[in-house]
Amino acid sequence: MTHRQRAWPPKTGGTRKMAIGRSAIPFGSDDASRFLPWMLAFMVYLAALAVAGLFILADVTDKFDRGIENTLTIQIPVSDSTLSDDRKVAAVLARLRRTLGIERAEALSRSQVAGLLKPWLGATAASGQLPLPRVIDVTVDRGKGFRVETVRGALEPIVPGIVIDDHGAWLGDFLAAVRGAEMIAIAVVFLICLITVIMVIFTTRTGLGLHRETIEIMHFVGARDSYVARQFALRFSLMGFKGALIGLAIAVPTLLLLSVIAKNSGIGLIPDFELTTAAWVSIASTVPASSLIAMMTARATVIKSLTQMV
């Protein structure tokens, strides 16, 4: 008997080498874990779109917030004579500069007005064939007693029918709507994470049921629950990674396509679909996030389920 002379049993505590391909648990044979990467791919695809939407909405909010909250647009209706319009503009500007809370008032040139209308009217706006209203861009300081009613009362006698558009009034509603949409996008991302966790829990439980015999043997030879859980965690982490890569590989062309469509639409109302570097990094982070969620959920599920075994 040669064993007697040898150092048998071997000393423990060496490096753990449970190669993935040599897992004692035959994961490849169960359908549940075979389909999980595809389900995770779909989840990551949705998450990537939601994250992209979140960044675009945040960009829109930022632009509007900084740009036009303290501005007014005053529109002088078109009259028969250009000379008359210029006189009205000069009178309105003079009156505005004497009004409380007005920081700056500047008339836009006809070409600037035509440029603003171009997204709706196209090249016709700049042709000079259309009668265009005169527009005055006003910056206000709402902390210095500015009231839109006061301005209206002062200008109405000078130009009857004058239109005063207070951006701050509608911007509040607009930003509230955009922030609501942001909240929905965040909720969607959380929901996707939750569904992913639920899917992984059920797949892990199915796996535990299918491989019960193997796990029992592993226990009989002295495996701790953490050892069994590590095998599941590793497997699910890989499935999460693989699924996320597939989802991302579909999401990126989708986002690029949306960007091209938005750019070529020529509609000024559609926000730019230019994603920042931070946005792309966040979208790419769905890959490790998916892998991490799958790994941690599988591990926790296995540890919890195994406590029911002898």
Place this chain on the structure above:
Amino acid sequence: MSVVVSFENVGLRYGLGPEVLRDISLNLEAGSFHFLIGASGAGKSSLLRLMYLAQRPSRGLISLFGRDISTLPRRELPALRRRIGVVFQNFRLLPQLSAFDNVALPLRVVGVKQSEIHRHVEELLSWVGLRDHLDAKPATLSGGQQQRVAIARAIISRPKILFADEPTGNVDNQIAARILHLFDELNKLGTTIVIATHNEALIRKSGRPVLHLEDGVIRSAADDADAGASADDSPAARLATENGRHT
């Protein structure tokens, strides 16, 4: 000698069914070697399941290596199981793993170095005559070969106690003798051994003490002696009589 397995009035029932084991009391000393005999359905496998910690008793007290297993926290079971080797009746080899990997499993779960695993597993598989079948999957091995892989897996980590359920059930006499020789060698090295078997020749040849299980109850040596004096002249009963107390 210290007692490594101790049963006190142990009973076992599955669910709400009748007790399959009743009032089992026994002590197995370290380094002892016992055969467990009994008719089919007598409760041999259930008794072994209790011994190798696959089952907790419905009542009574079981202690292994001086630890009361009924109050033992679950997290401490693996450490105890690593001191126990089990040869299952139906082998219970993992079908997706090769013979080598099946035998290596007990070493892998405790983190033995890969080089050590290779050396010891190859050596042991050579010893049981499977040197040329290291990469063979269980499905491609004969019953006897599978049994030898199962034995190798049970003893690779040199357990303090070895439980074997019909370890020679699928092998010829030559291999059976070799397996028994292996168990003897392990026993000489201090391993406590319990073998459930129907192989009367094996029991006779070995001359080791016998635990006789009948209808879920361990029969005492005196019972066997009485039975032997009256009508029962079975080899098992004779052996039980010859070997006296089983502790």
